[in-house]
Amino acid sequence: MTEQLDAIASFEQSLAECADKVTVVLDKFIPSAIGPEAQLMRAMRHGALAGGKRLRPFITIEVGRLFDAPEKSLLRAASALECVHAYSLVHDDLPCMDDDDLRRGLPTVHKAFDEATAVLAGDALQALAFEILANTETHGDAGVRCKLIEVLALSSGARGMVGGQMIDMAPSFDDKDALNILARMQRMKTGALISCAAEFGAIIGGANEHEHQALAGFTTDLGLAYQIKDDLLDVQGDEAVLGKAVSKDKDAGKQNFVSLLGEESAISRIEMLADQAKQHLSVFGGRATTLTQTVDFVLDRRH
């Protein structure tokens, strides 16, 4: 029992350390808030530096560690990925999208500033992600940098994250296809970037085809479990703990995994996916302990 608590404390410390390192990289790359455009930089900082679990960067770094990949490259790539995640939240929160006032317990960017600034801060954070990846200090091999850029562009673009968000904006789904469309939406909207996180670590680490496949399986299951858990928290969660509004899907008349599957079935689906995700890691043996713990962390979280 004590051993288990120690393991959790140690895991949470690793996660917090990773989050801090990502914040340092992003803080360094976001230009200083000077000149008549200073508000843009302040908004970028608000959107990218204020909290967040930094789960995607953590996955990149832990996957990279499986291959003893250089930490500086992993951290730079992970920070670029987090820029894209941050920009997507800034844009998703806009009045014309999910219209959220609160994010991580703070006013959303368009609330703290204004809508135009939020659109521009999101745009600039996306450009910053590619600037970081293209920088020669991120990795000595330009071929590796280009591969990272291509994977991020595909994962976040029309066939990835942004495409998923477009589906999420659709008024409602056909009843008979609802679960299929919801699954497609999840794979694109949240799954693609989680898969990209592991792929980043695998590319920098020089994984072989078999290892790429195992990691792809791991993130597919983890990503789906993560989303179902998110939907459960939307139903069961506490706004003060979550730092954002709850019952959003229900209030918006939107279907989600819990409304379609029911709570009980959703919970057992999460458990099955968690087991599968861990199975995929078995090829890495004991070296994947932290990634295995990541699965439990994601599914036991209360926010």
Add this chain to the structure above:
Amino acid sequence: MTEQLDAIASFEQSLAECADKVTVVLDKFIPSAIGPEAQLMRAMRHGALAGGKRLRPFITIEVGRLFDAPEKSLLRAASALECVHAYSLVHDDLPCMDDDDLRRGLPTVHKAFDEATAVLAGDALQALAFEILANTETHGDAGVRCKLIEVLALSSGARGMVGGQMIDMAPSFDDKDALNILARMQRMKTGALISCAAEFGAIIGGANEHEHQALAGFTTDLGLAYQIKDDLLDVQGDEAVLGKAVSKDKDAGKQNFVSLLGEESAISRIEMLADQAKQHLSVFGGRATTLTQTVDFVLDRRH
């Protein structure tokens, strides 16, 4: 006289051919409009394929020709740049930004679709730009591809185009600094991407330091002349010919080069900049004839 008319006709034909080729590349790269996210692709097409002079791509291709650079690489890079230009127009037209209903004689993306779709289409077009540049077929040398990506990210990000747009959103400038701030805004908002266009051709063409400098001087002068001309058209232009609203700055109580300098002084400034821009091209001798014509085209245009 006939010779001059022939030269203009030939120039305009080159420009139109370049525009068509860029449209073909973009049409190929924007995913098909299928699946529940199909509206996103339709909006991307509306924003990126419907008209436009394609002046930036033309500059990339003509600069590249100075160095006998491979056309496929130039065209891909030019199309990526045009994606960024197109996304910026889609976002600039949003109600929370310039709030425009008309662009190139057609409804703007948020008018033809809705605001959420316009935000997402812009985001996806930005990702597409970097996807195109990272693609191995764009250039065989990954170092060249990374350099293009870095230049585009810097030109379009917080210290470039988006930063310039942030300045443009500021309520008004201090009177004594107005011309300085306006010049900074122009260099960032429109100048950076025009400079990027020439830089793309120079990078792919393997220009030396001296040539890079000459081209940077050329685009700095051309970009500023272009903006002053734009401000003149906003005052003098015809909405039907322009395909967009006129007197926008005046109606919005915004300063521009014409309001600050006066029409006469603005016109002589344009002429001076045009001469300077052409001077910078002298290092390339007769090979730069088309780029020289570009200066005249930009400054004689009525839209």
